[in-house]
Amino acid sequence: MADHEASKINHDNHLLLDQPLLRLPYELLRKNFRSAHFTVEKESTTLNKLLKETAKGSLDGKTSPEDVVKNLDTMIAKMRGMKRKLSTYANEETRLYKQLDARVAHLRELSDMHSVEDVKYEAWSRKRLDRLLVDYMLRHGYNTSAQALANEREMHDLVDVETFLTMSKIRESLENGSVTEALAWCNDNKKELRKLQSNLEFLLRCQQYIELLRINTPSKSVEAITHAKKYIAPFQEQYPDEVREMAALLAHRPTDKNLPPKYAAWYSPDRWTKLATSFVEAHNKLLGLPTFPLLHTALSSGLSALKTPACHGTQKTTSSSQPGHSQTSMTSTVCPICSIELNELAKNVPYAHHSKSHLDNDLLLLPNGRVYGQAKLDEYAAKAGLAEGQVKDLVTGEVYSRTALKKVFA
Amino acid sequence: MTAQTTAMEALQKELDRLNRAPGLSATEDRVDKIIEMLTSVKDQIVQSGMDTHVASMSITRIQNPIKSTFEKINDDLKGVTATQRKLGKTLDKHFPLKDLPSTHDAMADQESLINRAISMHLLREGQFSVASTFIEETGDAATLENVNAVGEGQDQVSASDNYDDEPMDEDRDDDDDDDEDDDDDDDDEDEYMSPLEGAATGLGFRQLQNLSSLQSHELEAKFSQMYTILQDIKSRNLLSAIEWARSNSGELEARGSNLEFELSRLQYVWLFKGPRVNGLPDNELNGTAGALLYAQQNFWRFGNRYIGEIQQLANAQIYARNLSESPYRHIFSTETAFADVASSFTREFCSLLGLSAESPLYVAVTAGALALPLLIKYQQATRAKGTEWTTTNELAFETPLPERMLYHSIFVCPVSKEQTTEQNPPMMIPCGHVLAKETLQRLLKGTRFKCPYCPAEGLEKDARRIMI
Numbered sequence: 049m050a051d052h053e054a055s056k057i058n059h060d061n062h063l064l065l066d067q068p069l070l071r072l073p074y075e076l077l078r079k080n081f082r083s084a085h086f087t088v089e090k091e092s093t094t095l096n097k098l099l100k101e102t103a104k105g106s107l108d109g110k111t112s113p114e115d116v117v118k119n120l121d122t123m124i125a126k127m128r129g130m131k132r133k134l135s136t137y138a139n140e141e142t143r144l145y146k147q148l149d150a151r152v153a154h155l156r157e158l159s160d161m162h163s164v165e166d167v168k169y170e171a172w173s174r175k176r177l178d179r180l181l182v183d184y185m186l187r188h189g190y191n192t193s194a195q196a197l198a199n200e201r202e203m204h205d206l207v208d209v210e211t212f213l214t215m216s217k218i219r220e221s222l223e224n225g226s227v228t229e230a231l232a233w234c235n236d237n238k239k240e241l242r243k244l245q246s247n248l249e250f251l252l253r254c255q256q257y258i259e260l261l262r263i264n265t266p267s268k269s270v271e272a273i274t275h276a277k278k279y280i281a282p283f284q285e286q287y288p289d290e291v292r293e294m295a296a297l298l299a300h301r302p303t304d305k306n307l308p309p310k311y312a313a314w315y316s317p318d319r320w321t322k323l324a325t326s327f328v329e330a331h332n333k334l335l336g337l338p339t340f341p342l343l344h345t346a347l348s349s350g351l352s353a354l355k356t357p358a359c360h361g362t363q364k365t366t367s368s369s370q371p372g373h374s375q376t377s378m379t380s381t382v383c384p385i386c387s388i389e390l391n392e393l394a395k396n397v398p399y400a401h402h403s404k405s406h407l408d409n410d411l412l413l414l415p416n417g418r419v420y421g422q423a424k425l426d427e428y429a430a431k432a433g434l435a436e437g438q439v440k441d442l443v444t445g446e447v448y449s450r451t452a453l454k455k456v457f458a
Numbered sequence: 459m460t461a462q463t464t465a466m467e468a469l470q471k472e473l474d475r476l477n478r479a480p481g482l483s484a485t486e487d488r489v490d491k492i493i494e495m496l497t498s499v500k501d502q503i504v505q506s507g508m509d510t511h512v513a514s515m516s517i518t519r520i521q522n523p524i525k526s527t528f529e530k531i532n533d534d535l536k537g538v539t540a541t542q543r544k545l546g547k548t549l550d551k552h553f554p555l556k557d558l559p560s561t562h563d564a565m566a567d568q569e570s571l572i573n574r575a576i577s578m579h580l581l582r583e584g585q586f587s588v589a590s591t592f593i594e595e596t597g598d599a600a601t602l603e604n605v606n607a608v609g610e611g612q613d614q615v616s617a618s619d620n621y622d623d624e625p626m627d628e629d630r631d632d633d634d635d636d637d638e639d640d641d642d643d644d645d646d647e648d649e650y651m652s653p654l655e656g657a658a659t660g661l662g663f664r665q666l667q668n669l670s671s672l673q674s675h676e677l678e679a680k681f682s683q684m685y686t687i688l689q690d691i692k693s694r695n696l697l698s699a700i701e702w703a704r705s706n707s708g709e710l711e712a713r714g715s716n717l718e719f720e721l722s723r724l725q726y727v728w729l730f731k732g733p734r735v736n737g738l739p740d741n742e743l744n745g746t747a748g749a750l751l752y753a754q755q756n757f758w759r760f761g762n763r764y765i766g767e768i769q770q771l772a773n774a775q776i777y778a779r780n781l782s783e784s785p786y787r788h789i790f791s792t793e794t795a796f797a798d799v800a801s802s803f804t805r806e807f808c809s810l811l812g813l814s815a816e817s818p819l820y821v822a823v824t825a826g827a828l829a830l831p832l833l834i835k836y837q838q839a840t841r842a843k844g845t846e847w848t849t850t851n852e853l854a855f856e857t858p859l860p861e862r863m864l865y866h867s868i869f870v871c872p873v874s875k876e877q878t879t880e881q882n883p884p885m886m887i888p889c890g891h892v893l894a895k896e897t898l899q900r901l902l903k904g905t906r907f908k909c910p911y912c913p914a915e916g917l918e919k920d921a922r923r924i925m926i
Contacts, residue, residue, distance in 0.1 A: 054828075055860040061831035067555055070469075074549055077542055084482050085535055092528045103521055106514035113503055113513035120500040120517075124493055131489040138482035145477060152473055156466050164828070164860055173824045180823060181576060185592070188569065193592040197580075200588050336555055343823070344565040347572070349833050350826025351564075353857040356866045357879035382814030383865035384821045389575045389813075397564050401853040402877055406868040407926060413886060418925045431714045433763060456924070457911075458869060458884070458892040 055163045063155060065176070065346055070155075071336040072208055073147045079237070080144065084137040091130045095123055150205035179206055184343040186212035189219075215331050222324040225259075227252045230327055240334050248330045250287060251323060253279040254294055258314055264301050273298070348397055351385065355399040359385040411456035414441055414448055419456055465552035472545045479541045480534065488531050495520050495527075556834060570596075579819040581681045589678065677811075684807050691800045694736065696725045699803055704759075709810055717806050719764050722756055724799055726771055727790050730778075746778045821863065829857040852877070867926040873897045873910055878926075885921045889914035892924065 102119045105111030111119075154175065161169045178201050185194035191213060198207050221229040234241060234249040241248060257280060260272035276294060284291045293314065300307055302315040313319075332339065385394045408421025418441060425439045432440050437450045499516045506512035565572060573596040580589035683702075690698045703710060703718040710717055730749035733740040742748060757768050770786055777784035805815040836855045869884045870877055871894035878884045882896050891911045893901075898921055901907040905918045 054858040058831065061834075062827065063553070064556060064830050064834065065827055067553055070549060070553055071555065074542075074546055078546070081482070081535075081539055081542060084485075085539070088485070088528075088531060088535065092531070096525060096528065099517070099521055099524060103514070103518045106510070106517055109510070113508040113510055116513045116517055117500055117503055117508070120496055120503075124496045124500070127489055127493045127496065131486055131493070134482060134486050134489060138486060141482050145481070148473060149477070152466070152469055156470065159466050164824070165862075173827070174820065176827070177820055177823050181579075184572075184576070190592065190595045193588060193595050196588045196591045197585070200585060340563050340566070343572070344563055345830065346823045346826035348564040348826070349829040349857075350822040350824070352853055353825045353829035353859055354822060354863065354865070356868060357877060358866050361880045382809070382818075384814065384816075384818030386865075387814050387818040389578050389818045390822060393565075393568055393571045393575060398851055398853045399877075400859075401856050402868050402870055403856055403875065404868075405870045406864050406866075408867070413924060417923060428714065431716075454886075455890050456886055456892060457890045458926075 052163075055165050057158065057162055057164060057166075057169070059159065062158060065180070065342050066155060068337050068342070069151050069179070069206070070148070072211065073144045073151065075335045076211070077141065077144045077148075080137055080140050082239075083236075084134060087130060087133050087137075091126055095126060098123060147205045154206060175201075175203070175206070178203060180341075180343040180346060182207040182209070184341040186216075187341045189216055191216060211335070215328065218331075219324045219328055222327055223320055225320055227256055227323075230323070233327075233331075237334060241330065244330065244333055246330045246333075247287065248326055250280075250283045250290070251326060253283075254290065254314075255319065255323060257294060258297065258319075261297055262302055262315065264303065269298070347393075351390065351394040352397045353400050354383070355385045355394050355397060356383075357399055359383060359391070359399070360395060405458060407458055411458060412439075412453040413456050414439070414446070415452050416441065416444065416446055418443065468548050468552055469545075472548045476541050476545055479537065481538055482535075485531050485534050488527055488534070492524055492527050495524060575819050578677065579817050581678050582813075582817050584681070584685050586678060586682060680811060684804065687803065687807075688800055691796060691803065694728065694796060696721050696728070696799075699799075700725065702807075703803075706810060710806060713806070713809065715802075715806050716764075717802055719760055719767070720799055720802060722760075723767065723771065723789075724792070724795055725756075726753055727792060727795070730774070730790065731792070746775055750775060825859055825863055828859060832857050869894075869926055871897050873901075883923050884926060886924045887914070887921045888916045893921075895923070 098119060102111060102116055106113070106116050154172075157168070157172055161172065163169070164173075178197065182194045182198050182203070185191070185197065186207075186209065191209075194207075194212075195209060198204055198209055218229045218233055231249070231252050234252065238249075253275075257272050257275050260268050260275060280291060280294055293310070297311060297314060300311040302312075307315075329339075331337075338345070384390055408424060410422035411419050412422055412425060413419050420442060424442065428442055429439050434440060434447065438447055439450060439453070440447050499520050502516045503509070503513045573592075577589055577593050577596070580586075580592060687698045687702060690696070700718070700721045703721055707718055726749050728736050729738075729744055729752055730746055732745040736744070738744050743751065753768070753771065760768065770789060774781065774784060774786040774790065777786065781787055781790055801815075808815045832855055868877060869892065871884075871892075874894055874897045876882065876894060876896075878894050882894050884892050885895050885898050886892050887898070887907075887909055889909050889912050891909050893910070898907060898918075901910070902918055906915060907918065908915045
């Protein structure tokens with residue numbers, strides 16, 4: 049009974065790990081739409097205005113037919129340009145629709161499955177693992193591997209390689225000391241960043257200012273002040289302390305002796321790393337992505353759920369096995385936590401809570417203190433070709449007479 | 459119908475609606491119309507010889523049509539956004555973004571360990587080229603880390619060079635053909651530095667440990683071998699598997715495995731079936747005679763261990779003509795036999811390497827998906843109460859898993875309701891009942907105790923520690 053319950057798939061919350069799967073294409077769809085909408089607004093306004101002026105000018109006689117034609121050429125060119133842009137947006141939209149279709153189809157497969165023992169569930173779960181692996185690789189910047197795996201499994205619609213590649217590029221550019229790409233990204237996402245109350249743009253502008261000051265020449269200092277007036281001053285109300293510190297930096301240069309640590313921190317090269325991190329955070333928040341790779345989440349809860357006190361113990365227990373020790377065919381189901389792949393990793397997670405014992409039936413105690421179920425002992429004795437009244441310890445191999453065994457009630 | 463089914467159906471419905479509705483591509487047509495209108499006006503003016511009157515009339519005349527086309531575009535866009543927004547609402551309703559546990563990431567500093575687990579998983583799955591790419595990519599990162607840590611300005615050997623030029627394992631000879639991995643073969647002789655030399659120049663042993671490349675290289679070779687043999691089994695060729703089993707017969711027997719016999723028996727059966735079934739050439743090595751020959755050449759290895767089974771196989775010769783009516787027909791049905799022997803082989807092969815047959819990473823993640831909802835529920839509950847989940851040794855809530863994911867015996871003391879551990883092991887008292895050690899000590903009155911389950915009494919020294 050208990051096992052039936054434990055094996056049942058609870059559809060309501062089985063898809064917790066898969067929320068971003070649906071969210072991301074949706075967010076990208078909206079972003080795409082907004083860009084298209086913005087383009088249309090901008091171009092239509094400009095065009096309507098030019099058209100009106102040309103018409104008026106022509107009626108007034110101020111605009112010659114040649115000029116009218118010239119303006120018409122401009123308008124046609126603009127419209128052609130707009131069409132090209134719309135075409136790009138339309139293609140992106142179609143691609144995202146396709147992705148959504150594929151993802152929903154993948155998740156729907158689960159609705160037909162009711163138990164984790166279902167043969168189809170295993171295939172589905174493996175697909176999910178592949179997804180999590182690609183997500184993990186992308187987040188850590190192992191882009192080549194991510195693409196290789198996505199190609200190998202043909203799961204491009206289920207993963208978001210492009211999004212993370214773009215993010216990677218911008219992150220790298222920040223780590224290499226360039227704000228240009230990041231600022232462009234901020235520009236594209238102004239409204240949403242404002243909604244999130246992100247300080248990213250402000251920090252980027254500050255960094256530009258700092259870089260100008262770093263050069264420490266009079267002309268650059270003037271440039272810095274101009275820059276500050278244009279880009280930093282507007283943030284005065286939002287981030288008063290920081291703006292004040294920026295102003296103070298004029299008097300404190302990186303080459304100064306006894307530079308107070310507060311200002312030294314602003315000039316420090318690891319600010320770029322901090323910026324990169326801030327960017328990644330803002331990016332993930334914007335697109336509804338979780339802070340940590342989903343694999344981490346799945347692993348920490350999975351490792352805990354599987355872990356028992358015995359997994360890191362010093363005793364050779366029946367069901368577990370440690371590499372290098374003799375194991376028998378019957379105890380070959382190696383606990384994942386005891387495996388060399390995961391053992392170290394699982395050291396610091398809590399072990400699972402059990403309120404019920406889980407033991408073999410008909411337990412018998414061997415003289416060496418080990419306990420096994422009768423069925424297991426019988427099977428092993430037969431396989432080892434022992435005489436009738438004898439049994440063999442599955443782990444240590446010691447042979448005992450059946451009369452030496454005691455019944456255990458646990 | 460569960461809530462999730464309705465959620466998926468609602469989502470599907472919205473998605474269908476989205477697909478049916480015109481998207482951004484519809485606006486392109488309208489823009490074409492505008493371009494058309496502008497172009498025709500231009501042509502009109504040019505054809506009229508730049509006539510002022512024509513110019514002003516025609517350009518004024520198109521103002522409204524163009525404006526209204528733009529309005530139509532706007533309406534189109536409004537439609538698109540409305541459909542998309544509905545999808546968003548459905549997502550919000552049925553798949554709300556739940557906060558995944560983020561306060562405490564146990565895996566945060568374990569990147570290299572996780573990478574290693576992933577590399578091994580990829581190798582197990584037979585994804586050899588992805589595995590090499592991954593090992594290289596992650597190896598570079600680890601190397602860089604260590605370079606900074608060591609802080610010496612020496613010329614560092616890159617990770618990939620390190621394992622490309624490694625001395626070959628003996629095992630490599632076995633899997634020359636089906637090796638899907640070709641990265642290792644090309645190498646760059648210039649910067650060769652053997653791992654030992656590298657250690658000597660101060661690259662540090664830690665770097666070598668972090669570079670799981672040494673280990674993975676060997677593992678990869680082994681898995682490659684396993685895959686080659688599995689491919690053979692799939693195509694009904696058991697010879698490589700039998701050879702492997704023979705060369706490892708010592709260890710297999712120590713484990714109590716019947717693999718070698720299983721394989722030989724299946725080979726006998728397969729030959730027995732004759733050329734029409736097994737597709738092998740029709741000669742004296744095939745058919746019932748061939749099977750007999752095979753048996754004579756090979757079954758002596760098994761001595762007396764399988765005498766019963768071997769006799770059955772021999773007796774089946776008599777029934778060669780009407781096998782389906784013989785008492786041995788079940789031995790000769792091969793529908794699942796090859797698949798079964800393949801999984802036995804995989805299990806034994808992995809066990810000999812000290813690995814489990816199933817990928818631990820896969821099991822852990824699958825278990826994680828099952829346990830996660832409970833974790834979130836617990837977190838929500840404790841957050842509401844104000845207490846937080848602190849990292850104690852044991853989870854505070856239960857995470858039931860299916861039977862096959864329970865690998866260890868668990869004993870929960872019925873009195874203290876605690877799991878037994880090494881510090882608090884299970885103790886058996888003379889009447890045969892089991893208690894946790896701490897429970898027993900709490901029950902002691904001097905040196906005597908009474909069993910909580912039965913009237914029996916005992917002395918402390920009569921209790922003994924048992925290992926489950």
